[in-house]
Amino acid sequence: MKSYRPxxxxxxxDEQQxxxxxxxxxxxxxxxxxxxSEGGVSDVEIVPVKPGRKPPTRRCQWRLVAS
Known part of the structure; x- marks a missing residue:
């Protein structure tokens, strides 16, 4: 079975989700x-992936804010 990832x-x-x-x-x-159908969403695509492949990692950009 082929696998797909939206x-x-x-x-x-800025980054593709x-x-x-x-x-x-x-x-x-x-x-x-x-x-x-969701608001604020565009460029939805279905991408074929090889079984067992993980999605590309996204860098976490946490910012600490002083309270």
Missing amino acids: TWKQDGR VSAVTYGLSAAEDYKARKE
């Missing part, structure tokens, strides 16, 4: 339709 662009974020979960094609298409 990706999308979220308003207010990547699903942490892989799906079969029909489930990935359902996920894409749900994502496209």
Whole structure:
């Protein structure tokens, strides 16, 4: 079975967002339709991935704010 991972662009974020979960094609298409209906989401794509491949890591950009 081929695996697919949805990706999308979220308003207010510079990096392409990547699903942490892989799906079969029909489930990935359902996920894409749900994502496209959300506000602030664009450029939704379904990307084929090799089984067992992890999504690209995103650097955490935490900022400490003095209280």
